[in-house]
Amino acid sequence: MPTAPRLALLLLILCFRCSPVAAWQSAPNSDSATAPLRIICFGAHPDDAEYKSGGTAALWAAAGHKVKMVSVTNGDIGHWNMAGGPLAQRRTAESSEVARRLGFEYQVLDIHDGELEPTLENRRLITRLIRQWNADIVIAHRPWDYHPDHRYVGVLVQDAAYMVAVPFFCPDTPPLQKNPVFLYSSDRFQKPYPFKADIAVAVDSVFEKKVDALMALESQTFEGGALGSAETMAAAPPASQPELRRAWLKERWERRQAAEARDYRPALLRWYGDTAGNAVKYAEVFEICEYGRQPSADEIRQLFPFLPQP
Numbered sequence: 001m002p003t004a005p006r007l008a009l010l011l012l013i014l015c016f017r018c019s020p021v022a023a024w025q026s027a028p029n030s031d032s033a034t035a036p037l038r039i040i041c042f043g044a045h046p047d048d049a050e051y052k053s054g055g056t057a058a059l060w061a062a063a064g065h066k067v068k069m070v071s072v073t074n075g076d077i078g079h080w081n082m083a084g085g086p087l088a089q090r091r092t093a094e095s096s097e098v099a100r101r102l103g104f105e106y107q108v109l110d111i112h113d114g115e116l117e118p119t120l121e122n123r124r125l126i127t128r129l130i131r132q133w134n135a136d137i138v139i140a141h142r143p144w145d146y147h148p149d150h151r152y153v154g155v156l157v158q159d160a161a162y163m164v165a166v167p168f169f170c171p172d173t174p175p176l177q178k179n180p181v182f183l184y185s186s187d188r189f190q191k192p193y194p195f196k197a198d199i200a201v202a203v204d205s206v207f208e209k210k211v212d213a214l215m216a217l218e219s220q221t222f223e224g225g226a227l228g229s230a231e232t233m234a235a236a237p238p239a240s241q242p243e244l245r246r247a248w249l250k251e252r253w254e255r256r257q258a259a260e261a262r263d264y265r266p267a268l269l270r271w272y273g274d275t276a277g278n279a280v281k282y283a284e285v286f287e288i289c290e291y292g293r294q295p296s297a298d299e300i301r302q303l304f305p306f307l308p309q310p
Contacts, residue, residue: 037065037303040130041139041185042157044116044149045078046071046095046108047220052185053139054102055203055210055257056284059306061103062206068105068133071095072126072153077113079219080228088113090219097216102209116148118155127160128173135164135180137303139286142184144192157182161291181303182292186260186285198288199300200260200267201307202280207257211250215242221249257282271307 039060043049049069050057057067074088082090092108099106109125116122130138138161143154163169164176186195203210214221222245224232237244261268261283269277288294301307 037136037305038134039065039067039137039139040133040135041067041069042126042141042153043069043071044141044147044153045073045113046075046091047078047217047225048141048150049139049185050095050098050102050214050217053284054098054213055206055282056201056286056304057104058102058206058209058213059201059203063305065305066105066133067103068107069095069099070129071106071108072122072156073111073113073116073149074108075113078226080224080226080232081230087219094217094219098213101213101216114149116152118152118159122152122156123159123163124170126156127163127170130160130164130180131170131173131176134176137183138180138292139183139185142187142189142195142287144189145187146189154184158289158291161289179293181295181299182289183286184289186264186287195285196287197264197267197285199286199304200264200271200280201284201286201304202261202268202272202276203257203282203284204280207253207282208250211246211253214253215246215249254282257284260285273308276308 037060039057041049041053041057043052049071053069057069060067071092075091076085076088077083078091079087088108095108096106107129111122138157140157141150141154143151143158145151145154161179161182165179167175169175183199184195186197189195218239219225222233222236222239237248239245258281261280264283264285265277267285268280268283271277272280295303297310301309
């Protein structure tokens, strides 16, 4: 006769073998050469992910792949002249419109702007979101940044990088069959080490589309967001002059995306070759997190199918 502890262990093993978690683990890998890629991008606020990855997301979406952006806070203090529920609703609507224009999904979590913490509860939340999306790629801030919400998004996604495959962490949501590739979006911070461009994507072909989409972020682009002012807002063309407004915004994003291409030209040359790489005007760039799956160059080209084949 088995002892009580051994009997409990046998029952646990039997339940695990019959559970949805075990079925998920033993199921065939759902990936195939024709299955769409699944990408989830985390930003701290409604605007962060689309600023950093919007062009690349548009390229994935145009090729039939599935992209979701998640704002981990609701942005409810991200304006100089309004706050609370009305601002959270406004910013959710703005970012949802960006997503509609670029062809991906968007979700805003109900966490106050400026109050994100790297708690166990939030680690579970991020882990579940990655699992539910069945992500091949996860993109987030690096955990070194001027804004605490940005930093803690990076920490939480890093913490999820192992847990997404652990069956008995959040056992209510089936674990991933394989670990995703985790990427950081670019930043200018130097300590403890500067951003490293492992992957550079030319976004010239979708640059105008990205500008058109970002026009929807009026609270941030034309009104100045949290650090704006009446003077800042007055310096931008008014809503009654949409063509001037778009030209004003385009000029700012030309500088920003051209700087990415200029500063990370070696990465563009590595992926596009000398001739095409030198011709790129606008870029978005990503660093491979040392947690998660470590992709080969061939796998990176599969994950970024708009990169030229060697």
